[in-house]
Amino acid sequence: MPEKTPKAAAATIHELFATRIYRADTIVPERLNNALEVLAMSLAVDDAAGLKWCEKHGYPGYTSYASLNDLAWRFPEFGRLVKAIDRHCLAYARALHWNLRGMKPKVDSLWVNVMPEGGAHSSHIHPNAVISGTYYVATPEGSGPIVYEDPRLGLMMAAPPRREPLPRGFQSHVPFRPAARTLMLWESWLRHEVPLNRAEGNRISVSFNYVLA
Template identity: 60%
Template sequence: MPKPSSAHIEALFPTLVYRTVIEGAGRLNHDLEQAALALAENDTAGRRWCEKHGYSGYTSYGSLADLPDRSPLFARLKRGIERHAARFAKELHWDLRGGKPVCDTMWVNVLPEGGSHSSHIHTNAVLSGTYYVTSPEGSGPIVFEDPRHGLMMAAPPRKAQTPRPLRTYVSETPVPGSLILWESWLRHEVPLNRARAERISVSFNLVIG
């Protein structure tokens, strides 16, 4: 009688998220905070875009998404982002054929108490991410959704204590100086900001250049 073979379970098709904290970012964050608040006050076109699209707080996404071309401060941040994006691309084993990740759009977000960002993806990009300038306690995490979610059909729900890699939704709670990168097709959202202070961040997209 043949001996039963042992079972083997293999993890396939992982979804990678890159996270780091920029050391000594205090001065950078101070300057970025002041720049973001100035944009929120003076960017009339951006405020009109936010009002038209029902956007909580302020974002320069619809008006000034080329911030590194306008400001040395954002150009400095762009250089740091591209260094980390290059490391992430190596971990993803991408064949870049001599190219590299290039940050082609960047915008600021000022999210007030009660504000949120609904679930979305970033089109026309390969990597996306956010750098956190201020993140008051209670301002909420960023939440990533299992990209297979819409294909699961009759799959049973996960248990409450499901290990992190197997969860349907995974939260990342940022601190000031946090930089998070993910592949642009990964759906994500920002739940309600329950802090009394604004959460300020800089979001961006990267293409292969």
């Protein structure tokens, strides 16, 4: 009597090693956002040390990254923004299942970016932090997205090309197109970039790093 061929068990595909990006829209009132825009443009004119640093390092537009480290103390509007971001960073840390051991995410640095037409920010990470992010003050049409890179990309030595169109979870570079008053958070080791600003107006944002304290 011939042997019966055993019925094949159903195959299962497991999705592992998720990279979680946090997005929240309209996190502050429009009135506060308008005040932040005015302050950002004022700093882009008056912050001589910041402008000098931008010129020296070929940074397009303006950033307070290397000149002002006390924006939340200096301007109440930035202090209110930080309080709003604090809540979201704590929610993000919990979503990542971190063992906070009695600590919580705390802002370590915060800076303004005013990127004119033609500006871009090449691929980079944020060392010495656990959560990094950007709050978007102004995103005129054409200003472009923020793009995150698959952290495994450098290990894919012989990976075959994939068929197009690709679902977002399989893309090696994933764009997010934020609006004004959008908050984006990610783990600081995640490489990201800002493509060429094709808008006629300024792309204004506030970037920051958080540590656990």
